[in-house]
Amino acid sequence: MENLITLDIGGTNIRAAHVIFGEGGLKIVRKLKQATSPEPIEVVQQLTESILRESTKDIDSVAISVAGIVNPKEGILLKSPNIAKLEGTNFRKLFEERYHLRCIIENDANAAAYGEKVAGAGREFEDFVLLTLGTGIGGGIVINGRLLRVAAEIGHTIISSEGPQCPCGNVGCLETLASATAVIARAISEIENGNQSALRSLYHGNFYKMNAEDIYKAALDGDMLARTVLKDAGKALGIGIANVVNVFSPQAIILTGGMIGAWNIYVEAAIREASRRAFKELISRVKILPSQLGDDAGLTGIAYLASETE
Amino acid sequence: MENLITLDIGGTNIRAAHVIFGEGGLKIVRKLKQATSPEPIEVVQQLTESILRESTKDIDSVAISVAGIVNPKEGILLKSPNIAKLEGTNFRKLFEERYHLRCIIENDANAAAYGEKVAGAGREFEDFVLLTLGTGIGGGIVINGRLLRVAAEIGHTIISSEGPQCPCGNVGCLETLASATAVIARAISEIENGNQSALRSLYHGNFYKMNAEDIYKAALDGDMLARTVLKDAGKALGIGIANVVNVFSPQAIILTGGMIGAWNIYVEAAIREASRRAFKELISRVKILPSQLGDDAGLTGIAYLASETE
Numbered sequence: 339m340e341n342l343i344t345l346d347i348g349g350t351n352i353r354a355a356h357v358i359f360g361e362g363g364l365k366i367v368r369k370l371k372q373a374t375s376p377e378p379i380e381v382v383q384q385l386t387e388s389i390l391r392e393s394t395k396d397i398d399s400v401a402i403s404v405a406g407i408v409n410p411k412e413g414i415l416l417k418s419p420n421i422a423k424l425e426g427t428n429f430r431k432l433f434e435e436r437y438h439l440r441c442i443i444e445n446d447a448n449a450a451a452y453g454e455k456v457a458g459a460g461r462e463f464e465d466f467v468l469l470t471l472g473t474g475i476g477g478g479i480v481i482n483g484r485l486l487r488v489a490a491e492i493g494h495t496i497i498s499s500e501g502p503q504c505p506c507g508n509v510g511c512l513e514t515l516a517s518a519t520a521v522i523a524r525a526i527s528e529i530e531n532g533n534q535s536a537l538r539s540l541y542h543g544n545f546y547k548m549n550a551e552d553i554y555k556a557a558l559d560g561d562m563l564a565r566t567v568l569k570d571a572g573k574a575l576g577i578g579i580a581n582v583v584n585v586f587s588p589q590a591i592i593l594t595g596g597m598i599g600a601w602n603i604y605v606e607a608a609i610r611e612a613s614r615r616a617f618k619e620l621i622s623r624v625k626i627l628p629s630q631l632g633d634d635a636g637l638t639g640i641a642y643l644a645s646e647t648e
Numbered sequence: 649m650e651n652l653i654t655l656d657i658g659g660t661n662i663r664a665a666h667v668i669f670g671e672g673g674l675k676i677v678r679k680l681k682q683a684t685s686p687e688p689i690e691v692v693q694q695l696t697e698s699i700l701r702e703s704t705k706d707i708d709s710v711a712i713s714v715a716g717i718v719n720p721k722e723g724i725l726l727k728s729p730n731i732a733k734l735e736g737t738n739f740r741k742l743f744e745e746r747y748h749l750r751c752i753i754e755n756d757a758n759a760a761a762y763g764e765k766v767a768g769a770g771r772e773f774e775d776f777v778l779l780t781l782g783t784g785i786g787g788g789i790v791i792n793g794r795l796l797r798v799a800a801e802i803g804h805t806i807i808s809s810e811g812p813q814c815p816c817g818n819v820g821c822l823e824t825l826a827s828a829t830a831v832i833a834r835a836i837s838e839i840e841n842g843n844q845s846a847l848r849s850l851y852h853g854n855f856y857k858m859n860a861e862d863i864y865k866a867a868l869d870g871d872m873l874a875r876t877v878l879k880d881a882g883k884a885l886g887i888g889i890a891n892v893v894n895v896f897s898p899q900a901i902i903l904t905g906g907m908i909g910a911w912n913i914y915v916e917a918a919i920r921e922a923s924r925r926a927f928k929e930l931i932s933r934v935k936i937l938p939s940q941l942g943d944d945a946g947l948t949g950i951a952y953l954a955s956e957t958e
Contacts, residue, residue: 482797488791496925499808617804619717620717
């Protein structure tokens with residue numbers, strides 16, 4: 339298969355691309371982007387139709403990377419807390435019936451992991467785990483050079499049985515302690531509790547608007563609260579990494595997402611904690627390194643997955 | 649390959665077998681067993697030589713299932729807290745040089761998982777995880793009908809970041825809260841702290857000798873302490889199962905080891921906890937069931953792995 343549409347469906351934006359495979363590998367012909375809200379299924383259709391209209395070649399399939407738990411065999415999005423309106427959608431049925439397009443679907447972090455494998459930081463490794471560190475935490479697992487087509491919801495593994503409530507319904511998930519959301523919530527809570535921090539005067543005192551980058555900048559300026567919050571989140575990430583290492587004995591962990599901007603505080607703390615906690619015989623050989631493809635990893639991975647799927 | 653020696657190396661015993669593959673599948677010609685201590689490497693050699701002496705057919709390989717972290721590609725036992733004297737042993741080198749036998753090596757729980765896949769409770773599933781619930785907790789993962797040849801040390805994933813100290817050096821590992829060792833330690837500690845229990849009068853008052861079966865029997869007789877200890881361990885196991893479900897989205901979890909004797913208290917508590925904690929969309933389709941092969945799962949699995957390895 340050589341001519342396809344990719345859709346990257348996230349909570350904020352839906353990105354579509356027209357992708358062609360040629361001699362030099364994958365070529366992106368055209369890229370579109372639209373806000374996911376208020377009606378994501380309409381956006382999906384508008385973007386698809388826009389690419390179909392403009393295409394001079396025959397497009398025969400669509401490859402979807404989506405934030406949520408999928409059933410790749412049936413083409414269904416089972417669960418997606420951030421795009422609740424799409425939960426239960428049978429994308430395969432939709433695209434086959436409406437556009438006569440073959441459809442494959444995969445979780446966005448899984449697709450990103452495979453993208454890094456074929457064209458990014460994972461090229462030299464047979465066994466690695468990718469973690470997306472943003473609003474939430476996602477995972478993708480490559481073993482023997484192949485993507486494990488499992489849920490890989492590493493952000494929703496419990497690392498602290500009595501930990502904070504998670505939107506998924508569980509408590510103590512890795513995501514509740516190590517994501518950007520967790521970092522912001524903790525910083526706000528500390529300020530509300532009267533702890534001193536330069537973050538208090540952000541946005542003319544409306545510090546509730548702070549984002550993870552603000553916290554990182556404050557930490558670089560020496561703000562102790564900001565440093566502590568980032569380091570503690572890093573330690574929690576380190577526990578998650580130790581668990582991943584003890585289960586998958588990978589050659590590498592590839593990190594991506596907005597939080598890796600705080601590498602020298604947050605990720606460094608994670609590496610120290612993981613080194614203390616995982617089996618020495620395993621962690622000592624693991625390389626921890628950043629993504630090379632960034633935002634294009636999902637698009638790349640899902641396109642290659644589609645090209646390899648019968 | 650049709651004619652091989654299997655070795656199942658555990659902390660207490662080393663079991664050897666002469667195995668032949670014929671039309672009807674695997675046939676065990678002869679079984680031997682010897683205590684692991686005091687010199688495990690000598691026991692390994694004695695058992696191997698004994699089988700080689702008695703064999704009328706040409707044996708060309710040895711397949712080793714061992715309690716510990718292995719490097720299957722190089723044939724080395726990297727780490728084995730319960731058989732420390734074997735740590736670092738290059739089994740492939742030993743068997744090739746000394747006996748001119750081809751050698752494959754795998755972790756015991758991994759081998760057991762593959763045994764259940766080819767001839768036991770896993771036959772009807774493409775994706776499942778096996779957990780061995782005994783003195784420690786081990787894991788083996790089968791995806792797409794194939795064994796994932798990774799560490800799979802699910803017993804050494806952290807589920808409680810500030811939990812009890814684990815012999816592995818970490819704290820809060822699943823094993824420290826849900827294994828037979830954990831159950832016994834907790835019961836003894838509760839009695840030492842003055843809590844009432846029929847367990848106190850076991851072994852003429854030397855309750856330090858109690859085992860997990862004693863606790864289960866007391867629980868069946870209505871002993872509240874014994875029931876609480878088993879249920880709490882089950883809850884911890886349930887957290888481990890929830891994590892496994894959210895990562896591997898398996899069709900089944902297969903449980904084996906001495907602790908499944910307490911199924912109606914311990915495993916039932918685990919199932920309830922996992923159902924509360926894992927994604928509903930995933931846990932609702934997971935079957936949780938006991939091993940069919942029991943102690944022979946490792947032997948079976950490692951023999952089949954050897955027969956399929958070039």
